[in-house]
Amino acid sequence: MSFTADRLLLFGATGDLSQRMLLPSLAALHADHLIGDDLQIIGTARSDLDDAGFRNFAREALEKFMPAERRSDMAGFLNRLSYQPLDATTLEGYKELADKACCSEHGTAIFLSTAPSLFEPTIAGLRHAGLAGENVRIGLEKPLGTSLETSCEINDAVAAAFSEDRTYRIDHYLGKETVQNLMALRFANILFEPIWNSNYIEHVQITVAETVGLEGRVAFYDDAGALRDMVQNHMLQLLALVCMEPPTDFDATAIRDEKVKVLRALRKVDAGETVTGQYRAGAIDGKSVPGYDEELGPKDGGDSDTETFVAIKAHVENWRWKGVPFYLRTGKRLPERVTEIVVQFRCIPHSIFSSKGATTQPNRLVIGIQPDENVTLNVMAKVPGLGRDGIRLRQVPLNIAMPDAFSGKTRRIAYERLLLDLIEGDQTLFVRRDEVEAQWEWIDAIRATWSESDLKPKTYSAGTWGPSAAIALAERDGVSWHDE
Known part of the structure; x- marks a missing residue:
């Protein structure tokens, strides 16, 4: 059912994600007049606040996490907010939440940012209070389970109340x-798509590197680890966008149909195709930082086999990508914070310049996602000179820095777009159930291999x-990680 919601329920409204991302994103959408004047935002969590208390909480969060230049009409945004305390584990309180969200003329959007253990009781409470009807859609923040089995349990619970076309997995x-520009790069330029295959591409690297450690997520992270925290969702989604066939149209069904084909084509990873690690004390930016064992504390630190780093050599077994290795790498406490995709093209079949003493290097496309958004294509060019002693060639970067290419455009938080799509009902940038389950099936197989081989970080x-x-x-494949 297509509608633009005029009520938005934020579960976990006093949590860290809400403070850092959700409230600033909604305030920015308000300041730019991208959400309707009739949209009311109702926050809910265990915290014992009233409307005024939540507005004060939101104001403090915006002042701390939102750039001052984007904080226009704060009073107008805060007036949209109200709050209803709720213990999500019991049915009591959901009726009061429904009363708070009443009088919707168009429909309600729900953003569920809670612990996975609360998903099922929350869905039950929403059904009990009549907040799961045809004019209600729900957004689900990760993690959606810890395995294929637990993910299916969550998806089944959600599906009992919300049809797939009203379910938005974030x-x-x-x-x-x-990330969206990756599709534009591939499918809006005749230059790339004809050579986007195993005939011309030697390998692909995807890196998601973090400099931070546990950052207060001790309990969650030690149960999850890098494979489930980063590879299962973010990295496999990036892989799917790199590898997908051209969709028939830019719409939710066509794009997600092609992504799930890639995920189902992932070959099972052999024991020798993964490496896991766990950081110890060292230095980041010249400052000493503790090791994972120290952050966990004496009780658990010495016994934890949780990986804070994982590298995987993956293969997509289909016509386009047969024989092309995909090197995935993610970890905490690495030298720099960077997320990037590196597409390494093959060498030219024959160099006409070798007789003149020149050497050539293969072209490389680097797509920077964070912290810098840019696209760089390294091409060979002649070094200026008369060439009496031979010809010299050198790689020259063709660089597109997104903020420079589109001056005047506001750099938005990813959640701005996702929240707006949730409110308006566009599923294109959300993950479908069959995608999630294909991802978990591949991840579970890796974990089973680790268990069988007793792999320790x-x-x-x-x-x-x-x-x-x-x-x-x-x-061992003649490949070097792109670290510079």
């Missing part, structure tokens, strides 16, 4: 400008690019 990477010093075995994973 992966905030899909809201990033450069290798230690690495904070501030380095992970265990040396990760370097060897690529170098």
Whole structure:
């Protein structure tokens, strides 16, 4: 059912995600007049607040996490807000929440940002209070389970109340400008698509590197690890966008149909195609930082086998990508914060310049996603000179820095786009159930392989690019990670 919601319920409204991302995103949409004047935002959480208390909470969050230049009409935004305390584990309180959200003329959107253990009772409470009808859609923040089995349990619980066309599974990477630009790069330029295959591409690298450690997420992260926290969702979505066939149209069904084909074509990873690591004390930006074992504390630190780093050599077994390795790498306490996709093209079949002493290097496309949004294509060019002693060639970067290419355009938080799409009912940038389950099936198989081979994380010093075995994973194929 197509409608633009005039009520938005924020579950987990006093949590960290709400403070850093959701409230600033909604305030920005309000300031830019992108949401209707009739949209009311109702926050709910365990915190014992009233409307005025929540507005004060929101004001403090905006002042702390939102750039001052984007904080226009704060009073108008805060007037949209109201609050209803709720213990999501019991049915009591949902009726009061429904009363708070009443009088909707068009429909209601719900953003569920809670612990996975609260999904089922929350859905039950929403059904009990009549907040799961045809004019209600729901957005689900990750993590959606810890395995295929638990993910199916959550999806089944949601499906009992919300049909798939009213279910919006969020992966905030899909809201990033450069991630969407990947589709534009591929499908709006005749230059790339004819050579976007195994005939011309040697390998692809996808890196998601973080400099931070646990950052207060001790309990969650030690149960999850890098594979489930980053690879299962963000990295596999990036892989799917790199590998997908051209969709028939730019709409939710066509795009997600092509992504799920890629995820189902992922070959099972062999034991020797993964490396795991766990950081120890080291230095980031010249400052000493503790090791994972120290952050966990003496009770659990020495016994944890949770990986904070993982590198994987993956393969997509289809016509387009047969024989092309995809090197995936993510970790905490690495030297720099960067998310990027590197497409390494093959060497030219024959160099006419070799007789003149010149050497050539293969072209490389680097798509930077964060912190810098840019696209760089390295091409060979002649070094200026008369060439009496031979010809010299050198790689020259053709660089497109997105903020420079589109001056005057506001750099938006990914959640701005996703929240607006949730309110308006556009599923294009959200993840479908069959995608999630295909991702989990591949991840579960990797974890099973680790268990069978009794794989333990290798230690690495904070501030380095992970265990040396990760370097060897690529170098035995003659590949070097793109670290510069």
